[in-house]
Amino acid sequence: MTTSSTPVLTIEDLTVVYEAEHPVTAVRDVSLALHPGEILGLAGESGCGKTTLAYAAARLHRPPARIASGRITFHDRSGEDIDVLGLDDARLRAFRWDKLSMVFQGAMNSLNPVTTVRAQLSDTLRTHRPELSRAQIRERSAAVIERVGVDPARLSSYPHELSGGMRQRVMIAMAMLLEPQVMIMDEPTTALDVVVQRDILREIVRLRDDLGFAVVFITHDLPLLLEISDRIAVMYDGEIVELDTAARLRQEARHPYTRKLLGSFPSLSGERGAFIRTGAEPEERS
Numbered sequence: 001m002t003t004s005s006t007p008v009l010t011i012e013d014l015t016v017v018y019e020a021e022h023p024v025t026a027v028r029d030v031s032l033a034l035h036p037g038e039i040l041g042l043a044g045e046s047g048c049g050k051t052t053l054a055y056a057a058a059r060l061h062r063p064p065a066r067i068a069s070g071r072i073t074f075h076d077r078s079g080e081d082i083d084v085l086g087l088d089d090a091r092l093r094a095f096r097w098d099k100l101s102m103v104f105q106g107a108m109n110s111l112n113p114v115t116t117v118r119a120q121l122s123d124t125l126r127t128h129r130p131e132l133s134r135a136q137i138r139e140r141s142a143a144v145i146e147r148v149g150v151d152p153a154r155l156s157s158y159p160h161e162l163s164g165g166m167r168q169r170v171m172i173a174m175a176m177l178l179e180p181q182v183m184i185m186d187e188p189t190t191a192l193d194v195v196v197q198r199d200i201l202r203e204i205v206r207l208r209d210d211l212g213f214a215v216v217f218i219t220h221d222l223p224l225l226l227e228i229s230d231r232i233a234v235m236y237d238g239e240i241v242e243l244d245t246a247a248r249l250r251q252e253a254r255h256p257y258t259r260k261l262l263g264s265f266p267s268l269s270g271e272r273g274a275f276i277r278t279g280a281e282p283e284e285r286s
């Protein structure tokens, strides 16, 4: 997918510290530009700071995490530049889900167990789109649930009546509901079995193609990340040490850590997208 030159989100010199007894600088001077419609993969070993960066970008970090310095700017399609770190609580609530949304690992468990899928979707729509009529809310809820491959009859279901895969799809529908320009996905399918993961990932790529939102995608599955990402940022000890297209990283990774990371997957010469397009299993992807 080609990317336009004006980013949708820019992160500049972001530093995030956990103010524990021994403070940990989990994200160090990170700068990043996310372009409209691109899938940016975030790779790196456990503990390198991926989740901290993702949470901070959505301003979802909680104490002891503190943003020590940096700027996050959302370049809205309306032309307005939004200073994300400067938003007050009310504006932040309006910003989240609407402009930028998140799907985290296990997000499916954050669905409210005592309300139906329909009620959860319509609550969000009523809050953020008060101008919509009841009929429009019903229509939109059915359309979004269908888009993520769930039968709209399921709108009347409670979360416990759905499989894990379906619940995670509902969370993706929630994240897409207001047509945000950026979605941050941290291990969105990790808790699911491989076949369901593949179906959902294929769906995410297709939806991105249709709707044009940008995605920051975090997974430990490097082969998968290489296939679905337009560019990959490699993090090491809180810093982004390399950022390039998946193809170029495969051929000419400069940083020793990236080479080590790629070297640990000897069969990574497969054509990008084969897994998503054909559903080939990892061992067939050589």
Ligand SMILES: Nc1ncnc2c1ncn2[C@@H]1O[C@H](COP(=O)(O)OP(=O)(O)OP(=O)(O)O)[C@@H](O)[C@H]1O
Pocket: 018, 020, 024, 025, 026, 044, 045, 046, 047, 048, 049, 050, 051, 052, 053, 064, 065
């Ligand atoms: N609540 C916390 N208090 C103190 N340190 C923390 C806290 N949460 C995370 N850290 C530290 O911050 C660093 C980055 O953690 P983070 O979870 O962002 O890494 P990650 O790359 O997402 O790891 P994983 O891939 O395992 O999810 C690690 O050193 C971790 O120990």
